[in-house]
Amino acid sequence: MTTSQAAPTTAPTSAHPSASGASRCVHCTDGLGQPREVRPGSFRERVHRNSQVALAWRIGVFLVGLLCVALGVALAVLPGPLTIPPVLLGLWIWSTEFAWAAQFFATFRRKASEAWAHAKQHPVSSLAITVGGLAAAGIAFWAVGHFELVDKVTTALGG
Secondary structure (H helix, E strand, O other): OOHHHHOOOEEEOOOOOOOOOOEEEEEEEOOOOOEEEEOOOOHHHHHHOOHHHHHHHHHHHHHHHHHHHHHHHHHHHOOOHHHHHHHHHHHHHHHOOOHHHHHHHHHHHHHHHHHHHHHHHOHHHHHHHHHHHHHHHHHHHHHHHHOOHHHHHHHHOOO
């Protein structure tokens, strides 16, 4: 047993002295094996006090995030941006408990901020691209319904 495993459940944080009262839960890792910081008295600290409850919580967070990501992937067969919001929601849910997901989510958040700043600098072209994309999605939905494309594809595939 190493010294980090023999430490009490929470120990003062030396890496982040400015984190007023933050502590590390030795039994709670960030998903990469490092102890995750927990604020004393927080919901996370209460959940992670009991290792069995903490494990059940992490499994639940993982499954809810997985459900959202799977929904986003399933929606990928539809035209339009419908696949993006559930995937981002699932990633955000994972990022509340897993550090590897928080790193991915931080990257997406930074890129979204950069895209928003670019859109504010170039409003005319951004508006044209957005309106054009929505018009193309509307035409695609109309064409699928008007020309009964789902029925034709089902028939062609032998369904």
